[in-house]
Amino acid sequence: EAQVTQNPRYLITVTGKKLTVTCSQNMNHEYMSWYRQDPGLGLRQIYYSMNVEVTDKGDVPEGYKVSRKEKRNFPLILESPSPNQTSLYFCASSLGEAGELFFGEGSRLTVL
Amino acid sequence: KNEVEQSPQNLTAQEGEFITINCSYSVGISALHWLQQHPGGGIVSLFMLSSGKKKHGRLIATINIQEKHSSLHITASHPRDSAVYICAAPSYNTDKLIFGTGTRLQVFP
Numbered sequence: 001e002a003q004v005t006q007n008p009r010y011l012i013t014v015t016g017k018k019l020t021v022t023c024s025q026n027m028n029h030e031y032m033s034w035y036r037q038d039p040g041l042g043l044r045q046i047y048y049s050m051n052v053e054v055t056d057k058g059d060v061p062e063g064y065k066v067s068r069k070e071k072r073n074f075p076l077i078l079e080s081p082s083p084n085q086t087s088l089y090f091c092a093s094s095l096g097e098a099g100e101l102f103f104g105e106g107s108r109l110t111v112l
Numbered sequence: 113k114n115e116v117e118q119s120p121q122n123l124t125a126q127e128g129e130f131i132t133i134n135c136s137y138s139v140g141i142s143a144l145h146w147l148q149q150h151p152g153g154g155i156v157s158l159f160m161l162s163s164g165k166k167k168h169g170r171l172i173a174t175i176n177i178q179e180k181h182s183s184l185h186i187t188a189s190h191p192r193d194s195a196v197y198i199c200a201a202p203s204y205n206t207d208k209l210i211f212g213t214g215t216r217l218q219v220f221p
Binding site for chain 2 (some may be wrong): 033040044102105
């Protein structure tokens with residue numbers, strides 16, 4: 001089954017404790033991206049990747065890192081999480097930047 | 113002013129009504145996405161279109177490139193259509209995806 005898998009789905013952590021949210025797709029998609037969704041602000045793009053070893057900043061990249069060492073995986077790294085990073089995070093993939101988007105189920109992160 | 117704007121922000125309807133959600137954009141785009149998000153749920157892609165019209169079941173999406181406007185129509189609406197509908201467009205120049213703020217639809221029996 002074609003899918004985008006995110007882990008963890010739910011996480012409560014404390015300020016400054018490094019964490020990684022994993023994202024994996026099994027559709028051989030080139031384009032992958034991360035978004036955060038906040039009430040009243042909608043979805044905002046954090047980082048995206050057009051292909052392996054190619055990543056670019058979205059609209060809200062501060063405080064986040066990503067890597068794309070393999071085509072299927074695109075982890076989101078919070079080196080030193082802060083409470084303003086409390087949010088619902090979505091990973092998505094598509095064949096290209098204008099292709100149909102496939103979203104993961106979302107990861108709800110709370111930073112205390 | 114957002115580069116992608118949706119209207120209305122909130123919409124309520126009686127079951128069976130015809131529904132239209134609008135999306136206007138000011139940037140050059142290569143395609144436009146319509147997404148659906150149920151309460152507490154994930155996000156599903158409904159349509160991706162770059163011209164004309166697409167239909168899937170009771171849902172119809174249209175786009176007018178010259179007017180920079182797209183619409184999502186739901187015919188014979190049903191309570192299970194209650195969700196947030198989001199339009200999104202990749203900027204032609206930057207490949208960044210720009211989202212509208214969403215339209216919250218509630219359909220009552």
